[in-house]
Amino acid sequence: MSIRVGAARVRALVRTLVGLFVLAGAVTGCAGGGDDRPRVVVTTNILGDITREVVGDEAGVSVLMKPNADPHSFGLSAVQAAELENADLVVHNGLGLEENVARHVEAARASGVATFAAGEAADPLTFRTGDEGGPADEAGEPDPHFWTDPDRVRKVAGLIADQVVEHVEGVDEKAVRANAEHYDAQLADLTAWMERSFAAVPEDRRALVTNHHVFGYLADRFGFRVIGAVVPSGTTLASPSSSDLRSLTRAMEQAGVRTVFADSSQPTRLAQVLRQEMGGDVDVVPLYSESLTEKGKGAGTYLEMMRANTSAMAEGLTGA
Numbered sequence: 604m605s606i607r608v609g610a611a612r613v614r615a616l617v618r619t620l621v622g623l624f625v626l627a628g629a630v631t632g633c634a635g636g637g638d639d640r641p642r643v644v645v646t647t648n649i650l651g652d653i654t655r656e657v658v659g660d661e662a663g664v665s666v667l668m669k670p671n672a673d674p675h676s677f678g679l680s681a682v683q684a685a686e687l688e689n690a691d692l693v694v695h696n697g698l699g700l701e702e703n704v705a706r707h708v709e710a711a712r713a714s715g716v717a718t719f720a721a722g723e724a725a726d727p728l729t730f731r732t733g734d735e736g737g738p739a740d741e742a743g744e745p746d747p748h749f750w751t752d753p754d755r756v757r758k759v760a761g762l763i764a765d766q767v768v769e770h771v772e773g774v775d776e777k778a779v780r781a782n783a784e785h786y787d788a789q790l791a792d793l794t795a796w797m798e799r800s801f802a803a804v805p806e807d808r809r810a811l812v813t814n815h816h817v818f819g820y821l822a823d824r825f826g827f828r829v830i831g832a833v834v835p836s837g838t839t840l841a842s843p844s845s846s847d848l849r850s851l852t853r854a855m856e857q858a859g860v861r862t863v864f865a866d867s868s869q870p871t872r873l874a875q876v877l878r879q880e881m882g883g884d885v886d887v888v889p890l891y892s893e894s895l896t897e898k899g900k901g902a903g904t905y906l907e908m909m910r911a912n913t914s915a916m917a918e919g920l921t922g923a
Contacts, residue, residue, distance in 0.1 A: 659779070676702065677701075679707055721759045725758060754794055793906055808920045808921065812831055814833050866889070
């Protein structure tokens, strides 16, 4: 017990020192200087928003990924890496999503920090091949984009509450559980609203083409078919070949699909190339797929992001 308390005191001291860097502007998006509350550090901003809803005021929550960033390619400063190794709890996606941050999370875990891989706990699906449009070189690999299914987010939010209660000393368990229950009700309302919104999409139009493979969970949950992606991969770091584009063009023509959903934080050049391949008669609809925006910019929270995406998808697929 004395060892555990000593470690907690060391982490509190480090948090105070890190807070001084934050106050000086060394870290963006973290708590202010001198905050010696227990600390939960989260890698991606979507998970960060979910975690903040669960934690509330019971602990400080630092989010490493900035708004509009790409989870596959964002990196950490030295101060942010130190935050990870001195956190009370690290919440990360896992399943290969944070490609440049995974080694820092592993270093924190190896140093004794409690870590929680949300994607691994969300009953992950696997990328698929063939008519389902999964990337052939990733077939059978787990898909990290679980948050496009709000029911899986409900499960993850409850598990985050469990992790906070177990590993973050000094929190009020009743308050954390109450926060989690309140957020669970909001997520349940989101699922019901999405079901009603997608009910207007005819069966013959329930086919998705995206910039890269990111909406497999949404398709599985709400009855859509994934025809393919401009970038035939689960990561934005891959690039399409001319044969990839030809294959996707043929699949779209066979399915009668003329709408491509492109990540709003990524250039739409590849989708525009596809538009040229198909003679110009292709609509490109922007979605918020892998990152939140700044507050007030369309997708400042997970709930706001999912509602904006649902409205855009339903409209793009029905032509309403």
